[in-house]
Amino acid sequence: MNRTALILTLLMAAVPGIAASASVYKWTDKEGVTHFGDRQPVGASSETVHVRSGTSSGTDNSRPGPQQRLGELQDQQQAEADKKQETAVDKARRKQREANCENARSNLKVIGSNARIRVEEEGEMRYLTPEEIAEQRTRLEEIASENCAPDTQE
Numbered sequence: 001m002n003r004t005a006l007i008l009t010l011l012m013a014a015v016p017g018i019a020a021s022a023s024v025y026k027w028t029d030k031e032g033v034t035h036f037g038d039r040q041p042v043g044a045s046s047e048t049v050h051v052r053s054g055t056s057s058g059t060d061n062s063r064p065g066p067q068q069r070l071g072e073l074q075d076q077q078q079a080e081a082d083k084k085q086e087t088a089v090d091k092a093r094r095k096q097r098e099a100n101c102e103n104a105r106s107n108l109k110v111i112g113s114n115a116r117i118r119v120e121e122e123g124e125m126r127y128l129t130p131e132e133i134a135e136q137r138t139r140l141e142e143i144a145s146e147n148c149a150p151d152t153q154e
Contacts, residue, residue, distance in 0.1 A: 111137050111140065
């Protein structure tokens with residue numbers, strides 16, 4: 001019984017190989033009709049046709065499979081989502097820069113128009129000294145130059 005199963009298995013494994021190596025002939029009859037067959041015709045000239053199987057024979061992956069296309073689609077969607085997220089972050093950064101610029105400019109206007117500036121520290125009011133005002137003016141000018149200039153981050 002084992003011997004019969006072994007022979008049957010070997011025969012089934014060899015049949016596709018034999019079928020793949022079979023020759024296919026092509027010929028045209030007197031009426032111009034093209035025929036194909038596995039036997040060479042008698043009395044007519046024919047040519048051998050090389051038949052390729054439906055399986056790929058190596059590294060030719062010209063058509064991606066469904067799983068590969070799905071993966072590429074998911075990658076593309078993730079890239080678009082990342083781009084939208086970056087756009088939202090850029091938009092928030094731009095709005096924050098505009099607010100910083102506006103605040104710095106208004107504070108510079110206040111410092112430039114008033115001779116005395118009063119601040120509250122630890123619950124008590126006091127006036128800034130001319131040196132402190134100059135320091136504040138320098139700091140506000142730096143903030144304005146950083147935030148009011150065109151955004152160069154890409």
